[in-house]
Amino acid sequence: MSKLKPLVPILYIAFLMLPIYWLVAMSFKTTNEILGGFSLFPQTFTLDAYRTIFSDPTWYWGYINSIIYVTINTVLSVAVALPAAYAFSRYRFLGDKQLFFWLLTNRMAPAAVFALPFFQLYSAVGLFDTHLAVAMAHTLFNVPLAVWILEGFMRGVPKELDETAFVDGYSFPRFFVTIFIPTIKAGVGVAAFFCFMFSWVELLLAKTLTAVEAKPIAATMTRTASSSGYELGLLAAAGTLTIIPGAIVIWFVRNYIAKGFAMGRV
Amino acid sequence: MTLRLEAITKVVEGRTHIKPTTLELHPGRFNVLLGPTGAGKTSLIKMMAGLDPIASGKVILDGEDVTRRNPQKRRISLVHQFFVNYPHMTVFENIASPLRVAGVPKSEIQGRVEAAADVLKLRPMLDRRPHELSGGQQQRTALARAIAKDSRAVFLDEPLANLDYKLREELREQLPDLFAGRGAVVVYATSEPEEALLLGGETALMEDGHVRQFGPTADIYRAPASLAAARTFSDPPINAAPVTVSGGTARMGSATWAAARADGDYTFAIRPHHVLPQPMANGVALEGTVAVTELSGSESSAHFDLDGRPWVSLAHGVHPYRVGEPHTFHMDPADGFWFGPDGAPVQEGR
Numbered sequence: 132m133s134k135l136k137p138l139v140p141i142l143y144i145a146f147l148m149l150p151i152y153w154l155v156a157m158s159f160k161t162t163n164e165i166l167g168g169f170s171l172f173p174q175t176f177t178l179d180a181y182r183t184i185f186s187d188p189t190w191y192w193g194y195i196n197s198i199i200y201v202t203i204n205t206v207l208s209v210a211v212a213l214p215a216a217y218a219f220s221r222y223r224f225l226g227d228k229q230l231f232f233w234l235l236t237n238r239m240a241p242a243a244v245f246a247l248p249f250f251q252l253y254s255a256v257g258l259f260d261t262h263l264a265v266a267m268a269h270t271l272f273n274v275p276l277a278v279w280i281l282e283g284f285m286r287g288v289p290k291e292l293d294e295t296a297f298v299d300g301y302s303f304p305r306f307f308v309t310i311f312i313p314t315i316k317a318g319v320g321v322a323a324f325f326c327f328m329f330s331w332v333e334l335l336l337a338k339t340l341t342a343v344e345a346k347p348i349a350a351t352m353t354r355t356a357s358s359s360g361y362e363l364g365l366l367a368a369a370g371t372l373t374i375i376p377g378a379i380v381i382w383f384v385r386n387y388i389a390k391g392f393a394m395g396r397v
Numbered sequence: 398m399t400l401r402l403e404a405i406t407k408v409v410e411g412r413t414h415i416k417p418t419t420l421e422l423h424p425g426r427f428n429v430l431l432g433p434t435g436a437g438k439t440s441l442i443k444m445m446a447g448l449d450p451i452a453s454g455k456v457i458l459d460g461e462d463v464t465r466r467n468p469q470k471r472r473i474s475l476v477h478q479f480f481v482n483y484p485h486m487t488v489f490e491n492i493a494s495p496l497r498v499a500g501v502p503k504s505e506i507q508g509r510v511e512a513a514a515d516v517l518k519l520r521p522m523l524d525r526r527p528h529e530l531s532g533g534q535q536q537r538t539a540l541a542r543a544i545a546k547d548s549r550a551v552f553l554d555e556p557l558a559n560l561d562y563k564l565r566e567e568l569r570e571q572l573p574d575l576f577a578g579r580g581a582v583v584v585y586a587t588s589e590p591e592e593a594l595l596l597g598g599e600t601a602l603m604e605d606g607h608v609r610q611f612g613p614t615a616d617i618y619r620a621p622a623s624l625a626a627a628r629t630f631s632d633p634p635i636n637a638a639p640v641t642v643s644g645g646t647a648r649m650g651s652a653t654w655a656a657a658r659a660d661g662d663y664t665f666a667i668r669p670h671h672v673l674p675q676p677m678a679n680g681v682a683l684e685g686t687v688a689v690t691e692l693s694g695s696e697s698s699a700h701f702d703l704d705g706r707p708w709v710s711l712a713h714g715v716h717p718y719r720v721g722e723p724h725t726f727h728m729d730p731a732d733g734f735w736f737g738p739d740g741a742p743v744q745e746g747r
Contacts, residue, residue: 289479291477291479291481292481294448294468294475294477295475295477297448297467297468298447298448298468298469298471298475299494299495299498299542299546300495300499301469301494301498302469305498310485314483314484316485
């Protein structure tokens with residue numbers, strides 16, 4: 132029995148990893164092999180798909196565009212959420228609880244609801260097909276999320292820390308930047324991670340608000356699918372590359388996320 | 398350098414939390430705020446520090462009105478009950494931070510931080526971060542930050558309450574030396590009467606948002622100005638019972654003794670360590686029923702029922718009490734305090 136014990140998690144992890152493995156294996160196959168039948172390993176190992184992606188601007192610009200608007204969005208969301216979360220964690224004001232709840236309700240509506248108004252609005256003000264347009268559209272969902280996460284972390288910091296700093300002579304902005312933010316840097320990391328992930332995987336708004344200049348990788352993938360028949364190997368390679376940024380970010384914040392779970396705010 | 402409070406009050410949502418409080422606090426001694434939890438000690442300190450709004454009255458520090466001034470501009474220090482340090486800074490940086498903010502030249506900071514660290518025995522920990530320190534070391538870091546800064550007033554809000562017994566004693570012995578000769582007004586809040594007595598100086602007895610009595614600590618201990626003040630300055634709580642005097646004889650339940658006081662009704666109060674299980678000279682016998690006994694180190698305390706009132710005796714040594722059995726306790730009425738029906742003290746004489 133004890134020898135079988137480790138088998139259970141191993142089987143489970145294998146089960147979880149299967150689709151990812153399949154994706155990665157496909158990316159090294161030729162389209163013919165993929166369509167030809169079942170094969171566990173690539174029979175004719177090829178890097179052609181990756182070569183195409185890194186040499187064809189319509190492909191690699193998809194990644195660059197995505198990274199640009201995701202970065203803008205993450206910075207914007209966290210920067211706006213930090214003072215808001217501080218206010219919610221430290222002060223009582225008229226309608227504070229209602230406002231806090233209302234922020235969350237923004238996340239409850241599907242993105243599709245906002246696609247049309249955003250499209251019209253951004254077209255009207257000349258922001259259509261810019262990175263900023265997608266980044267700002269995503270703040271609608273990410274600012275509430277970041278406020279929610281950061282408020283939890285800030286609540287864990289005793290108010291006495293603020294008081295000590297003020298008595299020690301710190302002005303509020305100086306205290307906030309040099310003492311408070313470093314104190315809750317785990318929370319900033321977790322909030323940034325979730326903003327990054329949401330913005331990275333969100334497809335509908337990103338596709339609606341862009342045409343050529345700021346086209347995200349996910350949009351590129353759906354559009355190239357039928358251009359010259361099925362290029363399944365190419366798509367699989369693009370998919371594999373899409374997973375990598377998320378994996379890198381998770382690696383950096385993995386310890387903080389556990390902390391966030393412990394505080395019940397993730 | 399003095400810190401003067403002129404009838405300051407604190408009002409929260411229409412309720413007065415701190416009733417008009419007037420105090421004049423001087424440097425060179427400990428100004429102790431003594432009172433139970435919730436008496437308003439922390440509120441009063443935060444008001445003096447500029448962290449809590451003052452509804453009315455004035456705070457005068459060193460001759461200038463600082464009532465509406467930000468805490469940043471008051472040149473004060475504050476040490477909380479909880480160990481509050483900047484978690485991402487080393488001990489050195491923690492102690493140096495108020496100096497850096499104040500614009501003290503770099504060459505001077507090194508020396509001042511090291512001097513403060515030496516006094517508080519933090520020299521070997523200067524490169525560590527607060528979470529790598531023990532509770533005592535963390536609080537010593539907070540104290541070092543308070544003394545390294547050239548403050549006009551230092552507020553210590555129950556700084557030893559969260560430390561274990563041994564560390565508390567050790568640090569308490571050091572405290573008076575830390576602030577001697579600094580010229581700063583030192584305000585120390587505590588809920589332990591013993592601590593007030595050990596630190597000496599002056600004491601303000603606080604209860605329910607009131608300062609009941611203020612003056613030299615020993616004087617207040619010897620002559621509480623009211624029954625409430627006597628209660629605050631006694632741990633375990635002071636024993637009290639109604640007494641009737643008629644024709645030079647005091648009668649408290651079944652106990653009687655000769656008392657040179659005018660006829661009438663009084664409240665008689667006596668501290669637990671003046672109520673002993675063995676007979677004494679000029680003693681009055683008290684017939685009580687033992688309810689609970691406690692043995693703590695070299696002292697034994699007995700809670701007993703005296704004519705329906707809970708009284709406490711605190712005596713040196715170990716005494717054989719039997720719970721539920723009657724026991725005769727003794728007291729010298731000269732050790733007690735007399736209060737009139739209005740709660741004010743009544744002096745001897747007819």
